[in-house]
Amino acid sequence: MTGAAPRATAMRGTDVLIIGGGMIGCALADRLTLAGAAVRVCERGGVASGTTAHGEGNVLVSDKGPGPELALAQLSRRLWPAVLERIAERLPVDAAAVEWEPKGGIVVATTDAGAAALVDFAESQRGAGVRCEDLDANQLAAAEPALTRDVCAAVHYPEDAQVQPAGAATALLAAAIAAGAVLETRCEVTAPLINAGRLIGVQTSRGPRHADVVINAAGPWSSTVSHLLGAPIAIKPRRGDVLITAPMPPTVFHKVYDADYVGAVGSSDAALQSSAVVESTRGGPLLLGSSRRQCGFDDRLRPDSLAAIARRAIRLYPVLAEVAIMRAYGGFRPYVDDHLPVIGPDPRLPGLWHATGHEGAGIGLSVGTAQLISSALAGQTDEVDIAAFTVDRPAVITQSTEPSTKKVLR
Structure with missing residues (x-):
């Protein structure tokens, strides 16, 4: 299924809230709307204003040794041209702003x-x-x-390539919005909404936002967000x-x-x-x-x-x-201390997923990460095993990041 567009009905009827409007959050928004989900992106600042705006736009396979991160990089590298071709069909100006350059x-x-x-x-x-x-x-x-x-x-x-990072993020987000996604900037997450032990949304500076699935894609601030939600992860x-x-x-x-x-x-x-x-x-x-x-x-x-x-x-x-x-x-x-991204559901809090910890490789790994999340949410397998990036591993959940007992009911 590499590079294939997800079935438009695979996630129809699923409300997804993405925390973070950087490269990973924008790639998730694009892929999940394509799969039929109703997507909302909550970004506390401006789109691509954090890590994404301060990167070099690398899409690399050269810097990764054999293992799961390299496999994800190879998947992403194969996906990028098809993703950009799809966006260009509807939004040619946005696609051009990506400045895709497969220069090696x-x-x-x-x-x-x-x-x-x-x-x-x-x-x-x-x-x-x-x-x-x-x-x-x-x-x-x-x-x-x-x-x-x-x-x-x-x-x-x-195979090494380069994009203009802010242009790439905004193109992905523009495609998502064209497909029905909702973007809220200056929208900060302040607390979880939990019912019967399940995360059903988040309280924000703009009021409550409910969702079937909440994805923490807040980059370096993912640890802060995860603590607020009661399921801390060790992102530095x-x-x-x-x-x-x-x-x-x-x-x-x-x-x-x-x-x-x-x-x-x-x-x-x-x-x-x-x-x-x-x-x-x-x-x-x-x-x-x-x-x-x-x-x-x-x-x-x-x-x-x-x-x-x-x-x-x-x-x-x-x-x-x-x-x-x-x-x-x-x-x-x-x-992350073990140098692997954190991708997938949080076993401590149903309804919470993470897509973070990519360090300096987030631009290149973004579209592959979005595919892994989309496939997993739809109950499908992928060529790269998402289990390699599980939340439930020592480098991510340590004794110093025990989940909070704070519960907010709505």
């Missing part, structure tokens, strides 16, 4: 140790069906003329920063990053982790990343993070030493 990625190693690790990693990915090709020095120079020649190994991932904010250069002539032609990036993504260290990530945008500026740090919701830009990003980017592309930085921004990724 190149991962490079600048040390012998890094090269050995990259070669082994790529070989394990090939075993899981990922397309990747080793590049020799001449091939690399042809693909990225401005890249440093001080490279020990390079691997090309033709993990901050990342991005530098934006002044507009440039064509200089970088793929998403290019150092092999250290994979280690930084998989690290559980709370201290600053940085690696070189360089990619172009259609408007001309380059996006330079990346950093990871656990600092709560501290929203300050930190010089050490920005300096580390700049140093590593210049190491890959020496030409950047002469390029002006136009601005910098940071945001929060929804982090």
